[in-house]
Amino acid sequence: MAVDRVKKLQGKEVTEQSTEYLSDKKKEDADTVEKDALIQKYVTNPPEKPFAQTGSSGLSKGKIGLLIFVVLAFFVGTGYGVYVMSIPANNSSGSTIDVNASAFPTVNNTTVNQTVNPTNTTSTTTAVTTPTTTTTVTPTTKTTTKTGGTTGNVTKKNKTSN
Amino acid sequence: MRKYIVLVIFLVCSVVFASGCVTNKSTNTTKTYAQNNISFTYPGSWEIVNATSPNAVVAVVDPNSVQNGTPTTLVVIQKPDISAGSDINTIYTSNYATFFNNTNYQRISDGNITVNGQSAPENIYETNTTVNPIQYSAVWLNESGSIYVILSAAPASDFENETTNFNLILNSFKLQ
Numbered sequence: 001m002a003v004d005r006v007k008k009l010q011g012k013e014v015t016e017q018s019t020e021y022l023s024d025k026k027k028e029d030a031d032t033v034e035k036d037a038l039i040q041k042y043v044t045n046p047p048e049k050p051f052a053q054t055g056s057s058g059l060s061k062g063k064i065g066l067l068i069f070v071v072l073a074f075f076v077g078t079g080y081g082v083y084v085m086s087i088p089a090n091n092s093s094g095s096t097i098d099v100n101a102s103a104f105p106t107v108n109n110t111t112v113n114q115t116v117n118p119t120n121t122t123s124t125t126t127a128v129t130t131p132t133t134t135t136t137v138t139p140t141t142k143t144t145t146k147t148g149g150t151t152g153n154v155t156k157k158n159k160t161s162n
Numbered sequence: 163m164r165k166y167i168v169l170v171i172f173l174v175c176s177v178v179f180a181s182g183c184v185t186n187k188s189t190n191t192t193k194t195y196a197q198n199n200i201s202f203t204y205p206g207s208w209e210i211v212n213a214t215s216p217n218a219v220v221a222v223v224d225p226n227s228v229q230n231g232t233p234t235t236l237v238v239i240q241k242p243d244i245s246a247g248s249d250i251n252t253i254y255t256s257n258y259a260t261f262f263n264n265t266n267y268q269r270i271s272d273g274n275i276t277v278n279g280q281s282a283p284e285n286i287y288e289t290n291t292t293v294n295p296i297q298y299s300a301v302w303l304n305e306s307g308s309i310y311v312i313l314s315a316a317p318a319s320d321f322e323n324e325t326t327n328f329n330l331i332l333n334s335f336k337l338q
Contacts, residue, residue, distance in 0.1 A: 097211040099221040103300040
């Protein structure tokens, strides 16, 4: 329109193109309005998802819960594994533990004194060897006093009379 | 980003599952004792300790069974002081003819077992207590004319569970 006015002021003829141009432009505007009307009528945008909520935290509640569960499971699992493992006892060193269990009978360390006549008795101590037919097992560390028939050191009182 | 999260979760799950498979490998390992002219294999978690028993050669115990300084699961190897070539059955019979005069023990069974293809007398007994009785198994072995007694002990309630460990020692026992 401004161009037409300038041309009129200059005394030039206004071509009919401008009117055609205007009519074309009106058509285009009408088409645009029609297209917009059709778009608004038939094209529907998908409902907006709560995108902003997930985008802000980065992880959903489910994922966070799963992550916490896995971490807890890790510590519970490793803790249970350590618990199941037999941890060596503090007093596992051999120097502090003594074992005195034995498959042999315990021998009482007793002394038998046979005195018939104290005034006429002399006492001597002899080591009596083990009879070959004797099979009694006696620890060597123990001392027993019997009147024969067993191994070990035997103290025997010999009686002498005048 | 999503791929990294999945990867991290996968790795953590792998670690968790692996930790659930953790076991005490030492229970499967063994140690070997080779001194005093004898050798045998014993569980890797057991320890050699000081043996104060008469004629004891060596003692091994399960450290986890120690209560108040006294082990309840143990094996003691004793060598009676007898002349070489003595009849093992005669000595065995004579030993247990007097052993149970001690009323602290009561006999459970008496018989023979086979150890490395050889018959060996075995006497099983336990302490005469109502609370936590200890069960014993004494196996008498004749090794090249020398007699060795392998005495195994454990709480009566746990004795069967320790049979594998006892047999490990018994079956591997030999003279060097």
